[in-house]
Amino acid sequence: MSAAGSHAATHRVGAVLGLVCSFAVTGAFAENSSDTPPPWVGEARAAAGQLAGRLMPTLQAALQSGGPSNGIAVCSTEAPAIAREVSRPGFEIERTALRVRNPANAADAWEKEVLEDFERQIRAGAEIAALEAWSVELRDGREFGRWMKPILTAPMCTTCHGTEIDAELATTIRTHYPDDQATGFRPGELRGAFTATIELPVHDRPGDDSP
Numbered sequence: 001m002s003a004a005g006s007h008a009a010t011h012r013v014g015a016v017l018g019l020v021c022s023f024a025v026t027g028a029f030a031e032n033s034s035d036t037p038p039p040w041v042g043e044a045r046a047a048a049g050q051l052a053g054r055l056m057p058t059l060q061a062a063l064q065s066g067g068p069s070n071g072i073a074v075c076s077t078e079a080p081a082i083a084r085e086v087s088r089p090g091f092e093i094e095r096t097a098l099r100v101r102n103p104a105n106a107a108d109a110w111e112k113e114v115l116e117d118f119e120r121q122i123r124a125g126a127e128i129a130a131l132e133a134w135s136v137e138l139r140d141g142r143e144f145g146r147w148m149k150p151i152l153t154a155p156m157c158t159t160c161h162g163t164e165i166d167a168e169l170a171t172t173i174r175t176h177y178p179d180d181q182a183t184g185f186r187p188g189e190l191r192g193a194f195t196a197t198i199e200l201p202v203h204d205r206p207g208d209d210s211p
């Protein structure tokens, strides 16, 4: 399934829900029906790549040196810190999921639709690495590009997100995250997604021909 396919499906679901967003703008991309994403998608891809590229080795090193409880510190403080470093004013990248450990990472309406669409496409045989979604949203007269890409459950992730979590570790997790829903994942399953929000400069807006 192509990125454009994912995008079109997301648009359809959003429109059905009647979300207060500029879906007419989103529709314009879908009608172009090209696989070429808008230019700001490149920045989102690069930031997610940086975040993933820095998080994985940091987590691996922490698990090796200090065990899972050390890894918890990495996931809870380092992940948001790296995400902030990779962000800039007008550009924010975070992690979200349908089942979250930290309620602060909960998906909003658009993110939820995209995650559900990712899961549908994965069930239908789509290659996870190829999935991506983007849209343009209107908030208070300002336009924001939104972008998401799946995060896969790797074998190492199951230490803290899997089906059999060490009892002591599970207690530590519960202490910090009493509402934890982010367990029961198996390697290869969709764990969540990177999600970026980008405020669009005026010249990026469709229908505006100024340079």
Ligand code: HEC
Pocket: 056, 059, 063, 068, 069, 070, 071, 072, 073, 075, 076, 077, 079, 080, 095, 096, 097, 099, 100, 101, 102, 103, 105, 151, 152, 153, 154, 156, 157, 158, 159, 160, 161, 182, 191, 192, 193
């Ligand atoms: C050592 C334990 C540990 C390991 C290993 C771990 N995580 Fe986490 N993960 C956490 C904790 C703790 C949080 C909550 C972070 C926060 O407070 O924002 C979290 C949060 C997340 C989130 C954000 C959504 C949510 O549930 O709040 C994603 C996505 C995620 N982890 C994916 C992964 C992936 C993918 C891996 C493997 C590459 C992984 N994690 C490995 C402990 C872990």
